[in-house]
Amino acid sequence: MSNPTVSAIVTDIEGTTTDINFVHKVLFPYAHAKLPDFLSANSATPAVAEQIDAVRSEMGDPDATLEAVINQLLHWIETDQKVTPLKALQGMVWADGYQRGDFKGHLYSDVAPALRQWKDSGKALYVYSSGSVQAQKLLFGYSDEGDLTPLFSGYFDTHIGHKREAASYQRIVTELDLPAEAVLFLSDVVEELDAAKQAGMQTLQLVREGTQPGKHHACVTRFDEIAL
Numbered sequence: 001m002s003n004p005t006v007s008a009i010v011t012d013i014e015g016t017t018t019d020i021n022f023v024h025k026v027l028f029p030y031a032h033a034k035l036p037d038f039l040s041a042n043s044a045t046p047a048v049a050e051q052i053d054a055v056r057s058e059m060g061d062p063d064a065t066l067e068a069v070i071n072q073l074l075h076w077i078e079t080d081q082k083v084t085p086l087k088a089l090q091g092m093v094w095a096d097g098y099q100r101g102d103f104k105g106h107l108y109s110d111v112a113p114a115l116r117q118w119k120d121s122g123k124a125l126y127v128y129s130s131g132s133v134q135a136q137k138l139l140f141g142y143s144d145e146g147d148l149t150p151l152f153s154g155y156f157d158t159h160i161g162h163k164r165e166a167a168s169y170q171r172i173v174t175e176l177d178l179p180a181e182a183v184l185f186l187s188d189v190v191e192e193l194d195a196a197k198q199a200g201m202q203t204l205q206l207v208r209e210g211t212q213p214g215k216h217h218a219c220v221t222r223f224d225e226i227a228l
C-alpha cells in the first residue's frame with residue numbers, strides 16, 4: 001500500500017514494534033521481582049512517594065500501608081492492568097534493568113529500518129503506549145538496534161487517556177496540530193484501531209505471529225509492507 005497523505009505516524013509498542021513475549025515474559029516479571037524492594041528503599045523519594053499516593057487513590061484507601069500498596073501493584077502486574085501509577089513505577093524499575101544491561105528493548109527486525117526510512121522521507125514519528133513515557137524512551141533508547149529515540153518527535157502514555165477510547169486519539173491529534181486524517185495509527189489491537197478510526201485517524205493493523213486480524217482495518221504483517 002502507498003499512502004502519501006500521511007504526515008505523522010503514531011505507533012503502539014507491544015505486539016506492534018515489539019514481541020508481546022518480551023513485555024510479558026521479561027519486563028513484567030522483572031518489575032514483579034524488583035518492585036517490593038524498590039518501593040521499600042525509595043518510598044520517601046518525592047517522585048516515588050507521588051506514585052504511591054496515586055496507587056492509594058486508585059485503591060480508594062488513602063491510609064493503605066506500603067505493604068498493601070505493594071500487594072496491589074503486584075496484583076495489577078499479574079492481571080496486566082494499565083493503571084497509570086503502576087506504569088510510572090514499572091518505568092522507574094526497568095530503568096535500572098536497562099542501565100545494568102539485564103535486557104535490551106526488543107524490536108522486530110523490520111521496525112528500525114522502516115522507522116528510519118519514514119523519518120528520512122519527512123514523516124513525524126510518535127509513540128502511544130500504555131507503558132509510561134519513561135518506559136517507552138527506555139525501550140527505544142536501549143533497543144536491540146541501539147538508541148532510536150532521535151527518530152521520535154514525541155511520546156504519549158495513559159496521561160492522554162486510555163488506548164481504547166476515541167477521546168485519547170482526539171487529544172493526540174490536537175497535540176500534533178494536524179488534521180486527524182493525516183495521522184496513521186499502527187497497532188495490533190482492534191479496539192485501539194477502532195478508537196483511532198473513530199477520531200478520524202488512518203489505521204493499519206499489525207498482524208504479527210499470534211495476532212487475529214480484524215475486519216475493519218487494513219492489515220500488514222511487517223513494517224516493510226507499509227509504503228508511505
Ligand SMILES: CSCCC(=O)C(=O)COP(=O)(O)O
Pocket residue numbers: 012013014015023027082087128129130131132135136139163
Ligand atoms: C513501554 S514498554 C512496556 C509496555 C507496557 O508496559 C504495556 O503495558 C504495553 O502497552 P501497549 O500499550 O504498548 O500495548
Ligand SMILES: [Mg+2]
Pocket residue numbers: 012013014015016187188189
Ligand atoms: Mg499492542
